Amino acid sequence: MSPHAHTAVSPGALDQQRWDGLLYLDGWTEGGGEVIDVHEPGTGAVIASAGLATAQEMTFAATRAARVQTDWAAAAPAVRATIARGAGDFFLRHAEELIEWVQRETGAIRAKAELEVSIAANECFDAAALPHHPHGEVLTSNEPHWSFARRQPAGVVGVISPFNFPLILSIRSVAPALALGNSVILKPDPRTPVSGGYMIMRAFEEAGLTPGVLQLLPGRVAAGSALTEAPEVRVVSFTGSTAAGRKVGEACGRNLKRAHLELGGNNALIVLPGADLELAASAGAFGSFLHQGQICMTTGRHLVHESIYEEYVRRLAAKAHSLRVGDPWTTTAQLGPVIDRVQRDRIVALIRAAEDAGAEVVAGGGAEGLLVQPTVLAGVGAGNPAWTEEIFGPVAPVRAFSTLDEAVELVHESAYGLAVGILGDVGAAMTVADRLRSGKIHINEQTVADESNAPFGGVGNSGTGARFGGYTANIEAFTETQWLTVRPSIAPSPFAGDAR
The missing domain is CATH 3.40.309.10 (Aldehyde Dehydrogenase; Chain A, domain 2)
Structure with a gap:
């Protein structure tokens, strides 16, 4: 637990004593990195503490996430849908408490904080529909077999989110990735770890998510680099500056994993x-x-x-x-x-x-x-x-x-x-x-707009296209396509001789 004195934030379901100064690695635990203060930019007051993960802990988290992912992917669609709905309910039930945290941690007006919490709930509710959405199609074939293209979970998904809209820009990847059967490692910006991480972890914890399926590791650049390098991580969802996004994209390309990059804009x-x-x-x-x-x-x-x-x-x-x-x-x-x-x-x-x-x-x-x-x-x-x-x-x-x-x-x-x-x-x-x-x-609208069911992304230096929002974009982002064929009996081989 951090020894730092904090300016009080309204107590409640977020249960600050449960996580203050810690990270979540198969449960709430002290990290091997430093413990930092989380400042309220409006006053400079310390309102929380965050435990930072080391690169080694990030690597270990990827290994653990991969181990639990297969069981989570095998969970019934109704189970994953119920967890996502439960997380959405958490945001609605405790909206006032969470709005206060977003306001104070990000320096936001109330309308902005209300928007973040509302969209976070909707992201979870939209994600709850994903397990029941069709995950493939039946293909025609010239062979006497059934031919399918089916969607499978990508595996372990890494999410790296920024400070400006930390709740939205984390949950928009976390919720659909989990609902589609992936395990997730979330690395929020160290300046906004509560809105970008702790409240999301608490929402899914309260919803009953299996420990380890979602890991929360605030960290600095070294931790983020370890996340992109870990072989178990198959998809990285990054939101941030174009300069940082290029580095993430380069690392992912070198390691033959997908990077969904939502970057800057002018x-x-x-x-x-x-x-x-x-x-x-x-x-x-x-x-x-x-x-x-x-x-x-x-x-x-x-x-x-x-x-x-x-x-x-x-x-x-x-x-x-x-x-x-x-x-x-x-x-x-x-x-x-x-x-x-x-x-x-x-x-x-x-x-x-x-x-x-x-x-x-x-x-x-x-x-x-x-x-x-x-x-x-x-x-x-x-x-x-x-x-x-x-x-x-x-x-x-x-x-x-x-x-x-x-x-x-x-x-x-x-x-x-x-x-x-x-x-x-x-x-x-x-x-x-x-x-x-x-x-x-x-x-006849200005440039700032976001809805949980709308595709979101940019081109050029703004990123790799619309990779977030809506069923199509989310399924594309967090699953892999597998070709599956089925015959009634073993197919004859052109190399098999006369067996008589």
Whole structure:
């Protein structure tokens, strides 16, 4: 148990004394790595402790997970479905307690925390249908046999999740992978191990999951590397930065295992001529400033038709000025703190670099502690770092376009391809949408959206495609296809002689 003093979080079903300072390796246990404090970014207070796993423990966890996986895969579909439903019920029954943890651990406004807990429950409920979903098809054949293509569990699945939406970005892989008969090793970001790990472990523990089928090992880079290298791990689901995702993909490719990579984004919002500017500016503010811009789908580039550009900038800046910044747990703030000083310093440095490259700061631009002001940048030209890089902060760069052809070209300037929003005339938006390379396109909505039954993913530097969400994507992600044939008797061999 950690000796550190904690600022109290409401006691309840999460049962902090059960796991504080520990990891889950066939049960709650002390890890061989360091015990770290989990800080509340809004105040800096310590609210929990997390035990970090060593690379050796991660390797051992993979071995243990492989041993229990076969029995779990053999469990009746109704058993696996019941466990998934039980985990979903846990999130609903204890929503208020879990919302508090998400708010305080991630610096989130209540609406964001409510969204995470709600989607977590829905991910579990959707996963509960997977064991009963058809897992194959009957094939035609020229041979006198039955021929089937059937889906089998992949085996051991490794899940590596980030700090920004830690609950959603963990559970969306954990729940379907378990429901489909895999065992899972979850490595959440050490900055958010409660939302990204402990509450998920407790949900499935309370639902009655067999010990060892889900292992929880928070850890640093060495632990993550051991997870990708372990031969028992056949699939790695990674959500995080493009740079880190490349390393995960390289390791998985070298070891001939599948990697599902959901990476960064520099998402564009196209505002067409004639769009309702008040609604467009409101949507643009939502897309850029929700959760301090710490979302892979954040609107990172505002492309506005030249006829409405100046008015859009003015209205967007007014929205930014009106937003309250503070600790969302103790105040009515609409923007909270970014996750840590490293993230804050990077955001502020990009704002300063954007100014040096000719952009004008028309709102925000500063920071106090971990609170970064919602910032609007006008006059952002080609090559400006605020335009070319994923900022991952509450910054809205705005640029004008003159024709739809130019808008399409500007979208495709970025190597990312996660999400695009198009605001305005639906007919024009449809013609633009058909020309765009992007994992998601939203007409008359901003770029941030997620639903448990919708395919999620991006192309280019944003990852390896839509690998999460919905029956088809989840079955594809966490199973292997096996060809099975059956004859009524042993097939004759062309090498067999006359046996008489």
